Amino acid sequence: MNPASQPAETKSIWKIIGASSLGTMIEWYDFYIFGSLAPVLATQFFPKTNPTAALLSTLATFAVGFIVRPFGALVFGRLGDIVGRKYTFLLTLVLMGGSTFAIGLVPSFATIGYWAPIIVLLLRLIQGLALGGEYGGAATYVAEHAPPERRGYFTSWIQTTATLGLFISLAVILATRHSLDSDPALSIQKFESWGWRIPFLVSIVLVGVSIYMRLKMHESPLFSSLKKEGKTSTNPLKESFGHKANLKMVLLALFGATMGQGVVWYTGQFYAQSFLENACKIDFDQSRTILIWAILFATPFFVVFGSWSDKVGRKWIMMTGMLLAIASYRPIYQVFVDKTDIAVLAKNADVVREKPVDLSGYIDSTHFLEKQTTRLVFPGGMSATEQISDTIVLMPGTKGFNRYPLFSQQLQQPVLSVSKTTTTYSHKTLPVATYWLFALLVFVQIVFVTMVYGPIAAFLVEMFPTKIRYTSMSLPYHIGNGVFGGLTPFIATLLTTIYTGDKLVGLYYPIIIAAVCLVIGVLYVSNKIDKDVTD
Amino acid sequence: MNSIKKYSGILWIILGPFAIYWLAQTALHEIAKKPLLDTKIQWGVFVFVFIPIAIGMMIFGWYALKGEYDHLPESSEEI
Numbered sequence: 067m068n069p070a071s072q073p074a075e076t077k078s079i080w081k082i083i084g085a086s087s088l089g090t091m092i093e094w095y096d097f098y099i100f101g102s103l104a105p106v107l108a109t110q111f112f113p114k115t116n117p118t119a120a121l122l123s124t125l126a127t128f129a130v131g132f133i134v135r136p137f138g139a140l141v142f143g144r145l146g147d148i149v150g151r152k153y154t155f156l157l158t159l160v161l162m163g164g165s166t167f168a169i170g171l172v173p174s175f176a177t178i179g180y181w182a183p184i185i186v187l188l189l190r191l192i193q194g195l196a197l198g199g200e201y202g203g204a205a206t207y208v209a210e211h212a213p214p215e216r217r218g219y220f221t222s223w224i225q226t227t228a229t230l231g232l233f234i235s236l237a238v239i240l241a242t243r244h245s246l247d248s249d250p251a252l253s254i255q256k257f258e259s260w261g262w263r264i265p266f267l268v269s270i271v272l273v274g275v276s277i278y279m280r281l282k283m284h285e286s287p288l289f290s291s292l293k294k295e296g297k298t299s300t301n302p303l304k305e306s307f308g309h310k311a312n313l314k315m316v317l318l319a320l321f322g323a324t325m326g327q328g329v330v331w332y333t334g335q336f337y338a339q340s341f342l343e344n345a346c347k348i349d350f351d352q353s354r355t356i357l358i359w360a361i362l363f364a365t366p367f368f369v370v371f372g373s374w375s376d377k378v379g380r381k382w383i384m385m386t387g388m389l390l391a392i393a394s395y396r397p398i399y400q401v402f403v404d405k406t407d408i409a410v411l412a413k414n415a416d417v418v419r420e421k422p423v424d425l426s427g428y429i430d431s432t433h434f435l436e437k438q439t440t441r442l443v444f445p446g447g448m449s450a451t452e453q454i455s456d457t458i459v460l461m462p463g464t465k466g467f468n469r470y471p472l473f474s475q476q477l478q479q480p481v482l483s484v485s486k487t488t489t490t491y492s493h494k495t496l497p498v499a500t501y502w503l504f505a506l507l508v509f510v511q512i513v514f515v516t517m518v519y520g521p522i523a524a525f526l527v528e529m530f531p532t533k534i535r536y537t538s539m540s541l542p543y544h545i546g547n548g549v550f551g552g553l554t555p556f557i558a559t560l561l562t563t564i565y566t567g568d569k570l571v572g573l574y575y576p577i578i579i580a581a582v583c584l585v586i587g588v589l590y591v592s593n594k595i596d597k598d599v600t601d
Numbered sequence: 602m603n604s605i606k607k608y609s610g611i612l613w614i615i616l617g618p619f620a621i622y623w624l625a626q627t628a629l630h631e632i633a634k635k636p637l638l639d640t641k642i643q644w645g646v647f648v649f650v651f652i653p654i655a656i657g658m659m660i661f662g663w664y665a666l667k668g669e670y671d672h673l674p675e676s677s678e679e680i
Binding site for chain 2: 130135311313314315318319320321399545550553557560564582585586589590592594596598
C-alpha cells in the first residue's frame with residue numbers, strides 16, 4: 067500500500083469526522099427546516115384559497131427537494147471522482163447554505179405574488195442538488211481515512227448527522243416559536259408571521275463555521291494517491307452505470323439495501339411526527355417534543371450498530387432492522403390511534419367541558435356558518451379542542467327571523483338547507499403517561515432506523531472501487547433515501563385520502579417497500595466485510 | 602441458493618411492469634376523479650420518477666435470472 071493511502075492515525079481521524087459530520091449535519095438541518103415548517107410555509111408562499119392544496123403544494127416542493135437528490139448525486143458524484151472529495155463537498159455546503167439563507171429572505175406571496183413560490187421552488191431545487199452531492203462525499207471521505215477493522219464505527223458518526231440535523235431543526239423551530247414574545251400566543255403569532263425566517267437565516271452562521279473547518283481539511287489519502295498515479299476515472303458516470311459489472315452492484319445496493327433503509331428512516335422520523343400531528347391531531351409542541359426525546363435517546367444506537375457491524379457484518383443488522391419495522395409498524399400506529407380517539411375516551415370518562423366559544427357568522431348573504439369550539443378536559447389529564455360546525459344555506463331575497471337549534475342563533479332569513487353537522491377534535495394534549503408511551507414507541511421506530519442506517523455507509527463504500535466510489539454509492543443512496551424514503555410522508559398521506567376506510571393504510575407503502583428490499587437483501591447481499599477499500 | 606436467486610429473478614422482472622401498470626392506472630383514476638393542476642403535478646412526478654426505477658427493477662431481475670449475482674465481486678479488480 068502506498069504510504070499516502072495509509073489510514074490516518076486515530077487522533078486525526080476525530081478531526082476528520084468532526085469536520086465532515088458538522089458540515090453534513092448542517093446540510094441536513096438546512097434541508098429539514100423546510101419540511102418541518104411546511105404548514106407555515108404553505109400560508110406564506112402558496113395561494114390561500116384551499117389550505118389543503120397549499121399544504122400539498124409545499125409537500126410537493128418538499129418532494130422536489132428529494133427527487134432532485136439523485137441528480138445531485140450524479141453531478142457532484144462525478145465531480146468528486148474527478149476533482150476530489152474535499153472541494154466537491156465544500157461546494158455542496160456553500161450551495162446548501164446559500165439557498166437556505168435565501169429562502170429566509172424571499173418575500174411572501176401576498177407581497178410579490180407567484181414569484182414567491184417560484185423562487186422558493188428554485189431554491190429548494192438547489193438544496194436538493196447540494197444534499198445529493200454531500201452525503202456520498204462525506205461518507206467516502208471518512209471511510210477512506212478509517213482503519214479497515216473500524217470502518218463501520220467511524221462512518222456511523224456520519225450516519226448520526228441526518229438524525230441530529232432533524233433534531234436541531236426541531237429544537238431551533240420550537241425555541242424560536244416560544245421566544246418572540248413573553249405572551250405565548252403572541253409569540254406563536256409572530257413566529258407564523260415573520261419568525262419562521264429565523265431558522266433559515268441562522269443557517270448562514272453554522273455554514274460559515276463549517277466552511278472554515280472544511281477548508282482546513284486535506285484531500286482523502288486514497289483519492290490523492292490515485293490522482294498522483296494518474297488512475298482517476300475520466301468518465302465516472304460511464305464507468306459506474308455503463309459497465310454491467312458495476313451497474314449490477316448499483317442495482318443491488320438500491321433494491322437490496324437503500325430502498326428499505328429509506329422508507330424505514332422516513333417512517334420513523336418523519337411520518338411518525340406527521341401522523342401524530344395530522345392524523346391524531348396532537349398539539350404542535352407535543353408532537354415535536356415526542357420526536358425530540360425519541361431522537362435524543364436513540365441516536366447513540368447509530369454508533370452501537372455501526373460498531374457492531376465491524377464484528378458481525380453489515381447485512382444481518384440492516385435486514386433485522388427492516389424485518390422488525392415491517393412487523394411492528396401497524397401495532398405501533400394502532401396504539402397512536404386508540405390512545406387519541408376522543409370519541410371513545412368521552413364515552414368512558416366524565417369529561418369536563420369548559421365554556422364554549424361561539425365563532426358563528428355569515429359567510430355571505432346566503433350562507434351562515436355555525437361554529438363552536440369547546441375545550442374538553444378528561445380526568446386522566448388528556449385535553450382536546452372540540453369543534454362543532456355546519457353551514458346553513460339561507461333563503462335568498464326573503465326577510466324574517468328563524469331560530470336555528472344548534473347554538474340558538476338568530477338568523478334574519480329562513481333556512482333553505484343545512485349541511486351535516488361535523489364534529490372534529492384537535493390540539494389534543496396528552497397526559498404524562500401517554501406522552502412517554504408515545505415517545506417510547508417513536509424511540510423504538512428510531513432504533514430500527516439506527517439498525518438499517520448505522521452500518522450502511524460502510525456497506526456502500528465497500529461495494530465500489532475508489533475511482534468511481536463517490537458516483538456509484540451516491541446514486542443508489544439518494545434514490546433509496548431521497549426518492550423512496552423522502553416521499554414516504556407524502557405517499558402515505560395520499561393513500562389515506564384514496565382509501566379512507568383505514569387510518570393506517572399509509573403504512574402499507576413503507577411496509578411493502580421494506581418487505582421487497584428485505585427479500586432481495588437476504589437473497590442477494592453478501593455479509594462479507596471488504597477490508598481493503600484502497601483498490 | 603443460486604437457483605433461488607436465479608428463479609426469483611422472474612419475480613423481479615414481473616414486478617417492474619406490474620408497478621408501472623398500477624402506478625399509471627392509479628394516476629389516471631385520481632386525475633379523472635380530481636382534475637386539478639395539483640393532482641396532475643403530483644401524479645406526474647410519481648410517474649416520472651418511479652417508471653425508471655421500475656425499469657431498473659426489471660434489469661435487476663434480468664441480471665439475477667442470468668446468474669450475475671451467483672458470485673459477487675470480492676475485489677475491485679472484478680468490477
